[in-house]
Amino acid sequence: MYILAQQLINGIILGSIYGLIAIGYTMVYGIIGMINFAHGEVYMISAYLFAIFLALASIFGITSLPVALLITLVLTLIITGMYGFVVERIAYRPLRGSSRLAPLISAIGMSLVLQNYVQIAQGAKDQALPPLYSGVIRVGPPDNFMQITHIQLMIIMVTVVSMVALHLLINHTALGRACRATQQDRTMANLLGINTDRTISLTFVIGASMAAVAGMLITFNFGSFNYFIGFVAGIKAFTAAVLGGIGSIPGAMLGGIILGMSESLFAGFVNTDYKDVFTFSLLVAVLIFKPTGILGQPEVEKI
Amino acid sequence: MGALVGVVFALSMIQGAAMAATIKIGVAGPITGPYAKFGEQLTRGAKAAADAINKAGGINGDMIEIIPGDDACDPKQARAVANRLVNAGVHAVAGHFCSSSTIPASEVYDEANVLMITPASTNPQVTERGLAAVFRTCGRDDQQGDVAGDFIARKLGAKRVAVIHDKDTYGQGLADATKFRLNKNGIKEVLYEGVTRGDKDFNSLVTKMKGLKVDVIYFGGLHVEAGLIARQSYEQGLKATFISGDGIVSEEFPAIAGPATEGVLMSFGADPRKISSAQSAVKMFRSEGYEPEAYTLYSYTTIQVIAEALRANRNSKDGAKLAKYIKSNSFNTVMGKKEFDSKGDLKVSDYVVYRWSKGAGGKYDYKEIP
Numbered sequence: 001m002y003i004l005a006q007q008l009i010n011g012i013i014l015g016s017i018y019g020l021i022a023i024g025y026t027m028v029y030g031i032i033g034m035i036n037f038a039h040g041e042v043y044m045i046s047a048y049l050f051a052i053f054l055a056l057a058s059i060f061g062i063t064s065l066p067v068a069l070l071i072t073l074v075l076t077l078i079i080t081g082m083y084g085f086v087v088e089r090i091a092y093r094p095l096r097g098s099s100r101l102a103p104l105i106s107a108i109g110m111s112l113v114l115q116n117y118v119q120i121a122q123g124a125k126d127q128a129l130p131p132l133y134s135g136v137i138r139v140g141p142p143d144n145f146m147q148i149t150h151i152q153l154m155i156i157m158v159t160v161v162s163m164v165a166l167h168l169l170i171n172h173t174a175l176g177r178a179c180r181a182t183q184q185d186r187t188m189a190n191l192l193g194i195n196t197d198r199t200i201s202l203t204f205v206i207g208a209s210m211a212a213v214a215g216m217l218i219t220f221n222f223g224s225f226n227y228f229i230g231f232v233a234g235i236k237a238f239t240a241a242v243l244g245g246i247g248s249i250p251g252a253m254l255g256g257i258i259l260g261m262s263e264s265l266f267a268g269f270v271n272t273d274y275k276d277v278f279t280f281s282l283l284v285a286v287l288i289f290k291p292t293g294i295l296g297q298p299e300v301e302k303i
Numbered sequence: 304m305g306a307l308v309g310v311v312f313a314l315s316m317i318q319g320a321a322m323a324a325t326i327k328i329g330v331a332g333p334i335t336g337p338y339a340k341f342g343e344q345l346t347r348g349a350k351a352a353a354d355a356i357n358k359a360g361g362i363n364g365d366m367i368e369i370i371p372g373d374d375a376c377d378p379k380q381a382r383a384v385a386n387r388l389v390n391a392g393v394h395a396v397a398g399h400f401c402s403s404s405t406i407p408a409s410e411v412y413d414e415a416n417v418l419m420i421t422p423a424s425t426n427p428q429v430t431e432r433g434l435a436a437v438f439r440t441c442g443r444d445d446q447q448g449d450v451a452g453d454f455i456a457r458k459l460g461a462k463r464v465a466v467i468h469d470k471d472t473y474g475q476g477l478a479d480a481t482k483f484r485l486n487k488n489g490i491k492e493v494l495y496e497g498v499t500r501g502d503k504d505f506n507s508l509v510t511k512m513k514g515l516k517v518d519v520i521y522f523g524g525l526h527v528e529a530g531l532i533a534r535q536s537y538e539q540g541l542k543a544t545f546i547s548g549d550g551i552v553s554e555e556f557p558a559i560a561g562p563a564t565e566g567v568l569m570s571f572g573a574d575p576r577k578i579s580s581a582q583s584a585v586k587m588f589r590s591e592g593y594e595p596e597a598y599t600l601y602s603y604t605t606i607q608v609i610a611e612a613l614r615a616n617r618n619s620k621d622g623a624k625l626a627k628y629i630k631s632n633s634f635n636t637v638m639g640k641k642e643f644d645s646k647g648d649l650k651v652s653d654y655v656v657y658r659w660s661k662g663a664g665g666k667y668d669y670k671e672i673p
Contacts, residue, residue, distance in 0.1 A: 128555060223561070
């Protein structure tokens with residue numbers, strides 16, 4: 001019983017992270033119909049920024065962990081957001097209006113550039129962050145308990161808050177209205193006075209911020225990262241986005257949770273070796289029966 | 304007249320080249336990538352040995368030049384690096400590091416008849432394939448597995464052992480060797496599974512081990528995944544002894560594992576830094592501000608063996624000839640006297656079990672268990 005509960009907790013935490021990264025893929029796809037392969041690298045960069053700013057905070061004598069975390073959070077979000085903005089400006093905007101394959105290739109190129117840039121600037125070795133905080137809640141008998149650490153609890157809470165904030169932003173603000181209008185028909189939105197270029201830039205910034213939140217949480221929790229983590233995380237998050245229905249924000253979160261749960265439960269109760277085989281088979285199965293993903297809408301031909 | 308001068312000039316060039324001949328020795332390993340720390344140990348050790356030999360007059364008057372090759376522990380890249388080294392005309396190769404790289408690369412060297420000595424690849428298959436000019440200056444995983452298996456069964460008195468590996472040639476080979484020895488000692492593992500390199504989250508595996516009430520976790524793999532599994536076990540309150548092999552001999556292991564490092568066990572060759580014949584080399588490394596941990600001295604030893612074989616064979620590039628010499632002679636190295644059997648393995652392996660624990664300065668270090 002406790003084991004099952006523990007595996008569910010493990011799955012939710014893993015799924016939250018996948019979901020947060022998947023949002024970046026799904027928003028960009030929704031608005032301009034391309035897959036931003038450099039998104040995983042933005043997540044990787046946020047992990048480095050997080051560690052760097054935490055170290056700087058301690059150098060400047062900020063000993064209180066919550067204060068240091070808050071400063072780090074704000075700075076990392078700003079810089080990662082800038083990365084999202086610049087990536088769009090350099091690699092995608094000049095190619096807007098060209099064939100659909102061109103930005104795809106430049107996305108892969110951007111991903112390689114960022115990966116190698118971090119490898120050269122920060123070194124190729126694995127970086128480690130020592131455990132900074134170790135609070136835990138345990139339920140059950142001493143030899144068979146289930147537990148959730150405070151950091152894991154924080155992951156779930158931050159994910160929920162981010163999702164609610166994003167929902168409000170998209171559905172209840174002028175910016176969100178502009179996003180939705182651009183998504184539905186870019187030419188028409190342009191004619192009606194919406195600055196679609198700026199809206200697209202902002203979408204990249206929002207997506208990058210979500211990836212930054214995920215990058216910080218996962219670094220805080222696991223304490224190990226290198227220049228290559230963006231690849232694996234990116235593939236998994238992309239899978240989550242497709243599973244949930246690419247283009248749909250709740251779909252990305254749902255896809256992430258399903259992916260995390262299935263990985264965790266399969267590894268926990270069947271076999272760790274074939275965990276990834278199972279999750280990708282699941283993806284194939286879903287796409288066979290529902291090609292648009294779980295919450296995806298079929299693309300409507302615009303006349 | 305002009306032509307004659309030209310000829311004389313050309314002749315003197317040739318002679319000049321012959322006099323200042325260099326002996327190229329390839330040093331291949333993960334110079335970049337997550338395991339770059341080990342690559343650094345290999346190149347540091349090799350460079351130091353080459354410098355010492357060059358200072359003493361080189362090999363039959365020729366100077367050693369180290370040609371680094373970066374395989375990033377990627378089997379495909381290892382083949383490419385091997386081809387590049389062969390094309391560069393190396394006399395011999397010290398490397399590679401990861402067994403999964405050494406095995407494909409050794410085929411390239413074998414085809415080109417180039418001597419290869421790995422200072423670190425412990426998978427049995429490295430020397431079991433009947434390649435004539437393949438050697439190693441480290442032990443084998445089956446020897447290492449025997450030591451770990453006996454230790455778990457006899458010293459730890461374990462009842463419920465989980466054997467985990469990283470599905471890689473080295474990791475799985477080591478885990479299999481340990482499992483085999485455990486079974487021989489009458490212990491049947493309660494869990495035998497592989498994880499994926501590059502994953503960060505092993506919580507579901509840890510929860511599963513907790514459910515199985517595991518008292519010893521044996522992990523075959525490298526320090527990154529080992530550190531994460533140890534840390535997540537600690538965080539989930541799984542009180543099992545964590546034991547692994549020589550793949551976690553790195554100061555990055557405690558950085559990742561944090562407080563979970565305390566009490567972690569590992570099998571590794573007897574610390575080469577404590578061997579009396581290594582003292583002057585150790586002092587030299589430390590004077591340069593470098594701690595010659597883990598494979599540094601193994602790499603040093605490898606270059607010494609290569610140099611000795613070249614010296615006796617008048618700098619021949621013939622791998623088969625050098626191999627014959629190495630198999631029938633003994634070598635005085637910084638790590639003591641080394642002899643090789645007909646497969647290319649050391650005649651005597653020296654695995655012992657170490658324990659990680661926090662030292663006086665608050666830094667984690669490993670000490671041999673008496």
